[in-house]
Amino acid sequence: MHSLARGKPMVLPPTWRLWVGMLFVVVSEQRCIFDEVQAQAKVVQAAPTELRLLQAMNRVGRMASAERRMKLGKPALSTLASPQPIRIRLWIVKESGNLSGNEKERMEAVVEEAVRVVSSLLSVNRVKGPLLLSRDINKYCKFLWKNSSTANYNRCGRANSNYRTETCLDVTIPDDHLDGCDIYMSADSPQRTELRPKGSGLPDTDFLLYLHIQSTDKCRAEPGVLAYAAHCRTDAQGRPLAGVVVICRDRLTGATYKRQAAVQTVIHELFHVLGFSKELFHTWRDCSSTSQADGSGCSHRGKVTHADQSGQMRIFTPSVISALQKHLGSTDPELGGPLENLDAPLGRVSSHWESRVLQGSIMTAVLGDSTTVRIDPVTLAALQDTGWYIVDLSRAQSLVWGDGEGGTFGSLSTCQNKSTFFCSGSGFGCHFLHLHKGACQTDQYLEGCRVYKPFKNGSECWKKEDMGQSDEEDSGGEIFGFDSRCFFSNLTRQSQSQFLSFSSSVKGRCYRHRCTGQNRYQIQVSGSEWMDCPAGGSIQIEGYLGSVSCPDRRLCLYPDISPPSDHIPSSITSAPSEKLTSIQTPTQLPHTATKASFIIVAVCLLSAVLVSFKRCCSFRIRIHTFTDDHSDP
Numbered sequence: 001m002h003s004l005a006r007g008k009p010m011v012l013p014p015t016w017r018l019w020v021g022m023l024f025v026v027v028s029e030q031r032c033i034f035d036e037v038q039a040q041a042k043v044v045q046a047a048p049t050e051l052r053l054l055q056a057m058n059r060v061g062r063m064a065s066a067e068r069r070m071k072l073g074k075p076a077l078s079t080l081a082s083p084q085p086i087r088i089r090l091w092i093v094k095e096s097g098n099l100s101g102n103e104k105e106r107m108e109a110v111v112e113e114a115v116r117v118v119s120s121l122l123s124v125n126r127v128k129g130p131l132l133l134s135r136d137i138n139k140y141c142k143f144l145w146k147n148s149s150t151a152n153y154n155r156c157g158r159a160n161s162n163y164r165t166e167t168c169l170d171v172t173i174p175d176d177h178l179d180g181c182d183i184y185m186s187a188d189s190p191q192r193t194e195l196r197p198k199g200s201g202l203p204d205t206d207f208l209l210y211l212h213i214q215s216t217d218k219c220r221a222e223p224g225v226l227a228y229a230a231h232c233r234t235d236a237q238g239r240p241l242a243g244v245v246v247i248c249r250d251r252l253t254g255a256t257y258k259r260q261a262a263v264q265t266v267i268h269e270l271f272h273v274l275g276f277s278k279e280l281f282h283t284w285r286d287c288s289s290t291s292q293a294d295g296s297g298c299s300h301r302g303k304v305t306h307a308d309q310s311g312q313m314r315i316f317t318p319s320v321i322s323a324l325q326k327h328l329g330s331t332d333p334e335l336g337g338p339l340e341n342l343d344a345p346l347g348r349v350s351s352h353w354e355s356r357v358l359q360g361s362i363m364t365a366v367l368g369d370s371t372t373v374r375i376d377p378v379t380l381a382a383l384q385d386t387g388w389y390i391v392d393l394s395r396a397q398s399l400v401w402g403d404g405e406g407g408t409f410g411s412l413s414t415c416q417n418k419s420t421f422f423c424s425g426s427g428f429g430c431h432f433l434h435l436h437k438g439a440c441q442t443d444q445y446l447e448g449c450r451v452y453k454p455f456k457n458g459s460e461c462w463k464k465e466d467m468g469q470s471d472e473e474d475s476g477g478e479i480f481g482f483d484s485r486c487f488f489s490n491l492t493r494q495s496q497s498q499f500l501s502f503s504s505s506v507k508g509r510c511y512r513h514r515c516t517g518q519n520r521y522q523i524q525v526s527g528s529e530w531m532d533c534p535a536g537g538s539i540q541i542e543g544y545l546g547s548v549s550c551p552d553r554r555l556c557l558y559p560d561i562s563p564p565s566d567h568i569p570s571s572i573t574s575a576p577s578e579k580l581t582s583i584q585t586p587t588q589l590p591h592t593a594t595k596a597s598f599i600i601v602a603v604c605l606l607s608a609v610l611v612s613f614k615r616c617c618s619f620r621i622r623i624h625t626f627t628d629d630h631s632d633p
């Protein structure tokens with residue numbers, strides 16, 4: 001099971017900001033709820049006997065239909081079902097009823113969007129007929145027939161009189177979703193009595209998602225918990241058939257609600273329950289040697305996670321390795337997908353990617369600002385390697401982070417000084433996608449490595465509204481807007497320099513940009529013409545002291561990195577700015593009003609301190625993962 005947590009934002013008067021910062025340092029380092037939830041949570045999996053029975057029945061069924069096909073003279077393969085987009089059925093749990101109509105609609109829309117995204121990525125061999133979940137034999141049965149040479153081996157001999165319901169985590173599964181169950185009075189006789197009748201099941205469903213929106217104990221237990229999830233039923237091949245996502249009501253429906261972040265949260269949880277889970281890694285299947293479209297020739301992969309020489313646990317499956325090789329530009333055949341080590345005891349795995357290596361991936365333990373979260377190729381490769389899905393890998397979003405940096409990228413020994421993706425110190429700069437300004441920070445998952453993280457407020461270069469939120473009297477010529485990006489710069493207006501006895505330090509500043517080719521672009525600073533900004537170099541701007549650095553291989557290279565489309569100004573109707581379009585005719589921008597005034601150095605320093613504290617509290621989502629203990633047969 002997995003839970004998703006998010007730091008609680010607070011708004012306090014400026015004089016309190018210092019304190020808020022400190023509080024956040026404490027809050028963001030709270031322990032993970034892994035252990036408690038592991039003890040409480042229970043995943044019920046289909047009993048092995050039923051699985052074997054199902055498998056046997058499937059085999060018989062397949063043979064029968066193959067025979068029929070042969071009699072009809074049709075080639076077997078052409079009539080077999082080919083994988084089709086997964087049909088995820090949403091079942092909203094009744095107790096979620098205390099939501100206002102608005103909140104409910106909003107949350108349903110969020111989950112529906114997440115489901116749409118996931119089913120556009122994953123295809124399965126569809127469940128034939130209505131989906132029926134099996135009952136847990138260890139719950140309804142007091143004892144099983146244990147003599148393997150009898151007909152009713154592993155069938156139920158006596159009903160458990162306390163048996164009432166089946167649950168999926170905290171959710172009671174409606175009887176209508178459940179298969180029936182029988183009691184066999186003697187070890188050998190086919191005579192049986194029906195304990196529970198078969199429900200009618202769910203038509204057109206490959207995965208049943210119970211959605212529970214509530215303020216549960218787990219939500220209250222840790223202030224940062226946002227949502228959590230677990231799968232609770234699998235089919236005979238181990239593919240999850242049902243699961244639950246609990247969305248903590250207060251966090252996702254209150255003032256802190258952000259739609260895109262909520263959608264990503266649900267996608268993250270769905271990826272967990274569909275297979276990206278340490279509970280499921282060992283049940284992944286290898287379907288490479290089968291030509292059967294229905295997956296019947298797949299074999300178990302066995303253990304797919306191992307430690308590398310440095311002790312980092314990795315997933316070693318073919319698609320994951322080749323996706324990571326391609327991404328990092330390495331030919332290392334041992335380049336498995338690195339798993340987060342922080343939530344797991346030494347030598348154990350967790351269900352998230354190592355955030356130093358796959359920062360920005362939707363399956364890291366920490367999700368940043370929603371514009372920076374990517375459904376990346378390595379995550380999709382992992383889902384492909386489950387063997388349960390055919391994944392549309394072409395729909396992966398570029399990760400950017402670590403692109404082409406080589407097989408050792410993100411290791412603790414190299415993050416300090418070998419890559420421009422990391423930073424050192426605690427200065428201000430640009431988030432690596434250059435959509436945001438940021439502060440050089442670390443978090444528990446980065447383990448001392450530091451990256452520029454967007455500030456909580458006012459760091460989005462692409463948001464015109466952020467302009468006014470600049471904390472200082474800025475003389476650096478910034479322009480905010482849809483086509484603005486973050487640049488390392490120490491520009492200072494010449495007219496102002498006379499007031500400043502010290503040179504301006506380099507930090508992230510927002511300037512307009514436009515693409516002129518692959519990795520080629522021009523920039524515009526307040527009051528300047530469009531200027532070529534040679535990738536990897538730096539330029540000076542007339543009227544300013546200092547210079548602007550031009551990032552290499554970050555801008556005008558990834559067509560899918562752009563501000564959220566709902567921020568496209570009405571004047572731009574088609575192409576987002578990142579598209580490689582030809583040079584547009586320069587347009588005259590209204591100049592930023594410069595607020596030239598005396599700046600007292602002491603005030604400057606004080607505000608810088610306040611700002612840096614405020615900025616440590618950038619709004620981020622923390623995700624914990626924890627296991628469910630399986631019910632013991």
Ligand SMILES: *[C@@H]1O[C@H](CO)[C@@H](O)[C@H](O)[C@H]1NC(C)=O
Pocket residue numbers: 098
């Ligand atoms: C329903 O919401 C109200 C306030 O919105 C709260 O006071 C009440 O306890 C809630 N009821 C349940 C059953 O959660």
Ligand SMILES: *[C@@H]1O[C@H](CO)[C@@H](O)[C@H](O)[C@H]1NC(C)=O
Pocket residue numbers: 147148149150188
């Ligand atoms: C198991 O069942 C077989 C056939 O009914 C019987 O011969 C055998 O004694 C049984 N074994 C045990 C250990 O009860």
Ligand SMILES: *[C@@H]1O[C@H](CO)[C@@H](O)[C@H](O)[C@H]1NC(C)=O
Pocket residue numbers: 413416417418
């Ligand atoms: C990078 O850091 C490592 C360890 O911190 C150090 O051994 C190495 O000399 C550094 N390299 C450079 C070029 O600074």
Ligand SMILES: *[C@@H]1O[C@H](CO)[C@@H](O)[C@H](O)[C@H]1NC(C)=O
Pocket residue numbers: 010011012456457469614
């Ligand atoms: C962030 O910006 C919003 C909108 O301008 C403002 O209401 C809020 O108080 C700011 N939050 C902080 C922590 O500065």
Ligand SMILES: *[C@@H]1O[C@H](CO)[C@@H](O)[C@H](O)[C@H]1NC(C)=O
Pocket residue numbers: 490492503504505506545546547
């Ligand atoms: C800007 O930064 C560069 C490089 O750090 C430095 O050489 C230059 O003196 C700075 N200029 C100003 C005006 O601060």
Ligand SMILES: [Zn+2]
Pocket residue numbers: 002003268272351352365623624625
């Ligand atoms: Zn997670």
